[in-house]
Amino acid sequence: MSETLDSAVQTYIRQHRAAFLEELTRWLRIPSVSAQPEHAEDVRRSADWLAGALKETGFPVVEVWDTPGAPAVFAEWPAEEPDAPVVLVYGHHDVQPAAREDGWDTDPFEPVVKDGRLYARGAADDKGQVFFHTLGVRAHLAATGRTSPAVHLKLLVEGEEESGSPHFRALVEERAERLAADAVIVSDTGMWSEDTPTVCTGMRGVAEFEVRLHGPDQDIHSGSFGGAVPNPATAVARLVAALHDEDGRVAVPGFYDGVVELTERERALFAELPFDEERWLRTAKSHAASGEAGYTTLERIWARPTAEVNGIGGGYQGVGGKTIVPSSAMVKLTFRLVAGQDPERIERLVRAWVAERVPAGIRHEVHFGGATRPCLTPLDHPALQSLARAMGRAFRQPVRFTREGGSGPAADLQEVLGAPVLFLGISVPSDGWHAPNEKVELDLLVKGVETAAYLWGDLAEGLRDAR
Amino acid sequence: MSETLDSAVQTYIRQHRAAFLEELTRWLRIPSVSAQPEHAEDVRRSADWLAGALKETGFPVVEVWDTPGAPAVFAEWPAEEPDAPVVLVYGHHDVQPAAREDGWDTDPFEPVVKDGRLYARGAADDKGQVFFHTLGVRAHLAATGRTSPAVHLKLLVEGEEESGSPHFRALVEERAERLAADAVIVSDTGMWSEDTPTVCTGMRGVAEFEVRLHGPDQDIHSGSFGGAVPNPATAVARLVAALHDEDGRVAVPGFYDGVVELTERERALFAELPFDEERWLRTAKSHAASGEAGYTTLERIWARPTAEVNGIGGGYQGVGGKTIVPSSAMVKLTFRLVAGQDPERIERLVRAWVAERVPAGIRHEVHFGGATRPCLTPLDHPALQSLARAMGRAFRQPVRFTREGGSGPAADLQEVLGAPVLFLGISVPSDGWHAPNEKVELDLLVKGVETAAYLWGDLAEGLRDAR
Incomplete structure (x- = not known):
């Protein structure tokens, strides 16, 4: 990791941050609520808008894929090197329902920046975390002087995640050849906290x-x-x-x-996280912690x-x-x-x-x-190590590791494509996913851009090593 | 028990049976549904009608007792002997809801006689079983030549039993002195079957x-x-x-x-009943019998x-x-x-x-x-023996003993009045209580009249013995 490269990435991001946020704001104005039939047209509009933005970013291949439900967006940017590893980024462009009267301080589909936070439905889940890849890949190219990414980059952004992804599995199976990848980056999760950047290694x-x-x-x-x-x-x-x-x-x-039992190393890493059980219980709105004997609360919710x-x-x-x-x-x-x-x-x-x-x-x-299905990438997988390094560079500190207790369509990608799944997320627990006043921390969003900018070079090497 | 007396009772009943049924039919036409507010006036009409009929029967004291809900009817006919035991008969004049469209073959409030059965809502539960006491006491007087019953006879016929008797306990407590009795006859239950007359000895x-x-x-x-x-x-x-x-x-x-554990004698008597578990399971709409180990199904539902x-x-x-x-x-x-x-x-x-x-x-x-509360009268209680004898005379065969698994306001009478509770019922399981096409078997109804006619003389002796 070169300081010159990092500095070039940061400069490029600084120069384009305002335009990036302006574009994201436009996307957030589209109420792409997949669960509400009256928003079906908006979900389609959201797909078309994203397709346009990805073309503008430079992806040579951009397609809107219809499904029996809402459309997904696929984009592809091959590397110049024919043997470059293939990476598929997953996210979604649909959002949870939201209405002012649910308790929003402002219109959920009229983004507002306040105290360094961008408030809007979808700001964190998941438009913000999909969109940081656009500036990310451009910063990667600008800082390296490349004309195409260091990996063969693919994006799949579905439109039904908030409705349970009813057609996702079929879509992935049907398009498995187009989607084939050496690794999947899920860009739809979060990290421990603003102060503690983390990489998630699996979902239940x-x-x-x-x-x-x-x-x-x-x-x-x-x-x-x-x-x-x-x-x-x-x-x-x-x-x-x-x-x-x-x-x-x-x-x-x-x-x-x-x-697959927890390794001693993973248990030790979990134990190092600044976990405050009292505070966790307040988040859980619960009055006692209990569960499988012999395991901590984090182990119980993540790994058991x-x-x-x-x-x-x-x-x-x-x-x-x-x-x-x-x-x-x-x-x-x-x-x-x-x-x-x-x-x-x-x-x-x-x-x-x-x-x-x-x-x-x-x-x-x-x-x-x-x-x-559950998914899990071992701690020592080279791709996971690459992701942790890229994130550590963006956050100027070593990242730690977590898992996710919930379940998601990521597992379908792992299973159908036979590729390890990595989770790159910069959202924090206070972002209010599915709740009123959803927001994303702008500084963290930019760290996401920066991570994406560092990631492709490092990952290209990591995945070559893994072959 | 004298054959001459029995014959006189039977003759009297034969002579008055038609008029008795005609009167009962009039009462059954009043839709005294206590659970439906739109029938509140009908419940009051039913009370007034009954009061009139009891006066006509000869009761010197007849009163309609108001409650915060539906009215009850009280009647009293003192014996000539000042030391005669006091007996309180309990029943109710309200009925379950019923509508033609629930599956009735005929109008539930337009009584119809067919194949020796009287079909109407309340025919068995409980107007028929209250009303047999009118002809019963008249037959008792006619056959014995008495001008008043051999016991000091009281009747309490409430109007809210089908609504859970919400004001019954308070009424009984308030009027405890007027209701004081040496024994209570509950005339609101049934017997084993047409062929097996039984006396119930308690309720859970x-x-x-x-x-x-x-x-x-x-x-x-x-x-x-x-x-x-x-x-x-x-x-x-x-x-x-x-x-x-x-x-x-x-x-x-x-x-x-x-x-209070079952006695060996009671268990033996239960075991003699012609109980068909397969048939009982069909009635219970259940697919297995199970419960407390060491007890039969009858013991489980009646006495455990x-x-x-x-x-x-x-x-x-x-x-x-x-x-x-x-x-x-x-x-x-x-x-x-x-x-x-x-x-x-x-x-x-x-x-x-x-x-x-x-x-x-x-x-x-x-x-x-x-x-x-539960209530139970021991098998050897003289009043219970009197009731069993009277019923045996009417049915020309020894009666057997049962208990009732359900619960009822009878227990309030036992508790407040401190008197044993006896159950005189001639209804059979096929009568369809609370169901469409409720009916009473006319022959059994007349056996009820006959039992009541024999009961008071025998009970006067039995209760004197018990003092």
Whole structure:
């Protein structure tokens, strides 16, 4: 890493920062809310606008890809070197719904800069973090004197992420050849805090289930029949109670088979993070930390598989009482998965576990609600090291490592393209994703530009080493 | 029991049966639905009509008692003997809602006789079973040549039973002196079957609870926080799962203290009943019999205390999934109680049990939804023996004994008046209480008249013996 190069990157960014922000502001004015049908045209407008901006940036190939839902934008900028590694950047151009009356201080689609922050729906999630790649790649070219990036650069910016990416997997499978890459950079996450830049090394997967138990053919009188027939609400409760053992471990037999355990080094790195459990509990709006014995809170949410009840219901839930044995009861469960766990196998295990535990006289149904696979890039992967170095240069300090407890379509990219997934995010927890007054810190946004500017050169080497 | 007397009773009933049914039909035409405010006037009309009919029967004292809700009817016919035992008959003149479109073959308030059955809302529950006392007492007088009943006869016919008797307890407490009795005859139940006349010896009580558990201050993301904070839906399920032990016994410590156990004689008598479990399961619309180990189905529903989940709920219950840790969850529980169990004590036990089991980070509330006490008259009580004898004479066969698993205001009479409660009912399970096409078997209705005609002489002796 050269000081001259860094200085050239910083100078170029300083010169173009104002124009970059002006452009981003234009994009943020388009209310590309994918969940609201009345904004379908806006989502398309957002795709077209982005396609135009990417052409202007210099991408020789820019295409809007239609899907049965909202369109995605694809762009490609081959390196001059034919053997250059291929990198695919992933992001999305759709945004969460937002309305002034939800608690916004200003119009969510009329961006405002205040105290070094840019307020608008999509400022952080995800338009800001997609857009920093435009100035990033230009700064990379300007500072290196190259006419094309050091990697064969591809961008895929989908339009349905905030609606659960219903057509994303199919799109990636269909266009797998065009999307083929040696590494995927997901540009849709965050970092620990303003003072603690971090790189995320993986996301948990998730498998969703709904279990329905059927007892009597209709609600029956608990005075006449109670105590002498099986009660599906009791049965569903027993199922849930049996889901964890006394150590808070998931009790479905075989659940932990194949789980990639945390390494001692990763545990040590997590432990170095300035984690304040009291403060975390306030964020979680919770009143105690509890979970799998032998693991810290960060390990529990980032690196351990879990089983969680999302909803439970059966019988009478209105005001007052109703003396019935309910006819049916249900529970909605999600299992968070970590590397080494296969959703299809988990589905089989859960089905068998439920079937074995349902008592006589109760009929059961298990609905598998779909799954997202986990993804994880080992700490010592050269591409991950390249990303950490680039980010460290931008932030003038070493970066640390985190993981993400949630799940996302990134795993589809990892699986279909067979490439490691890296997460480059400069958003911070206070940015208010999905909340009123979403914002991005302008200084951090520029660090994102700078990271992207350093990344391609370093990554080209790192990925060549990995071959 | 004299054959001459029996024959005189039967003759009298035969002569007046047609007029009796005609009168009952008039009463059944009044849609005295206490649960529907638009029928408030009809409930009052029903009370006034009954008051008139009781006057015509010969009761020297007939009063309509107002309550904050629907009126009750009180009637009194003192015996000539000043030391005659006092008997209070309980019933109700209000009925369940009914509409042709609920599945009735004929208008529910236009009585129809077909194949020896009288179809109408209230035919069995409870107008028919109240009204048989009018012809019953007249037959008693005609056959014995008395001018007043052999017992000091009182009738209390409430107007809110189908609405949960909200003002009944207060009414009974307020009028306790007027209602004072040596025995209470509840004329609002049924018997085993047409072929198996039975006397019910007690009802279970019930205590209602709602337990609410509060975890995070709002629903939180299960990817970000799941597995590291306590989940109230899981906690409520564990509470329910812990409610019973492996033998199906209620696991709340102290719950069984003081329970009046079934005697060997009662168990033997229950076992003699022609109980068909397959048929019972069809009635229960259930697919297995299960419950407290060591007891039969009849024992479980009649004579054993239970804990039942009436409703459970928490988190997301809509279509599809929602990846949250729910903010709260609740369960509605009813405990059926048997003689020897005190609802206030049960409330204390349940509160302590819940408090002990709720995990750190979960706040709990226990709402006590009120209770009805259990009641039980020992098999060898002289009044019970008198009732069994009178019914045996009417049915020309020995009667057997049952209990009732449900709960009712009868227990208030037992408690406030300090008198044993006896159940005289001729309705059969097929009569369709609360269902479309409610009916009463005319032959059984007349057996009710006949039982009432024999009862007062026998009971006068039985209760004198019991003093």
